[in-house]
Amino acid sequence: MIGTIAMRELRALFLSPLAWTILAVVQLILAFLFLGRVELVQISQSQLLAIENAPGTTAIVLPDLLGNAAIILLLVTPLLTMRLVSEERRNRTLSLLFSAPVSMTEIILGKYVGIMLFLLLLLALIALMPLSLLLGGGLDAGLLVSGLLGLALLLAGFAAVGLFLSTMTQHPPVAAVGAFGALLLFWVLDWSGQGVAGGGVLAALSMFNHYKPFLDGVFDSADAAYHLLLVTTFLALSILRLDAERLGG
């Protein structure tokens, strides 16, 4: 049942020009940044050779690429998630799901899986860029896998927050702005808290702090747990929100 809803969600994305545009734009911008980074490696190759223990190509190109990708996707994911529930509510198609023998949990998980499949496709396209370096040399596979895993977990969090905001309203733009605001807040949470009592807590909640280690090739299970916890929390909130719509009013 989750699969049925997920596949419809994915199909709906690809039937609108939005998904294609997003894939194209994200790919174009990241390719531009990626090329710039590769060029830097090429220019400074002689200097790098002179340094002892110089960072490898992967270490120069990948963290930068994935760091930029995270920021761009923070802007883009709310645009993908905004329609999930709000548009169904607006078009009054939610009652199709509500009167079918499907639980709220299945509805939310189906929609979440659908959007995650799309985001993983986007991730695969991004991964093609560093993988193309294999044509001319070696790659640090550990760093690549760790970085991609980090980005995947980050996107899972983005999508869960976006889905929750989409259950809150019937206007997709409102859901997009709300999700964008929430994600940005999670991102910058540690900026203001530095040096203040309680700043440590804020820093621990910040998404960025739990993403950066992955880019450096450090897999900390606490970081992974943070992302999974974030996803679970917002999915649970989404289910409660949909349920409340039926009960309250």
Next chain:
Amino acid sequence: MSGAILAEIKNISRYYGEIAAVRDVSFTIRQGEVLGFLGPNGAGKTTTMQIISGNLAPNTGRVLIAGHDLLEDPRAAKAALGYLPESPPLYRELTVDEYLDYCAALNRLPRAGRRAAREAAKEKCGLHDAGRRLIGNLSKGFQQRVGVAQAIIHMPPLVILDEPTVGLDPIQIREIRALIRELGKEHGVILSTHILPEVQEVCDTVQIIHRGELVLNESIAGLARHMKSASLTVAFHHPPGHEVLARIPGVTEVRAERDGRLHLFHDAGRDPTEEIIRLASQHGWGLHEIRPGRVSLEQVFVELTSREGAAAAAAAS
């Protein structure tokens, strides 16, 4: 009226803040029965439909669909019902076939049976040629049919249709009504509407809801009694004086209407039609129109609700 009980609605109430949209409504529907749910706008029709279809939880009361409680065992209960809301829940970007396949999957039809179910539903709703068209490009009438097809694709025992003929042209309305009658043979159908002829044409039982309360729950024959009009509309080329008409046995009151027609009220048991025709030809009044006064739902409704009020007042005193 002898079929198995498909749905039991027990004392449901639903409040929006202070406002009671539905108050203590109970009824049952059996297999092979078409139940017409009448009421003016804002009477609580749609709220009741939403509660029975599981889109809205009642504040109090229970809904049993095919023996399953809608709140405690929603999956089994919802599998036994098909629901067409006021605006059909259609995905405009899908084709009719894709959409119906999705609905079949949502209703947990086994994969092998989906194609047959889809074709059967399309056949019933007159959609056989529309399978590959985009729903967004279909006319309103066809979209409505897709909505009905969606509600019956899993052959649920209970079909709930909320104003299914709104916005359709007369031919489409006839077709949808024929479809509803067809459905009523095997399924139980709850039909919400504010169009009286629709109810008279397709329903076996009529319920009227007013301000969230059921004020009438009767068979169609019972409603006809309520509607038995005690008036005639007549038009003459050379109208006689009102007092002449008022002297005809049975006539109690003569009222001129703005367009020149006359409205005659008469005793319920004594229809003066024949007498009027006889006198008209005898005196050359030039009778060119005579028909029973039309009673609109509004009038039946006003009559019913005021009678309820009067009865309540009588009971209280």
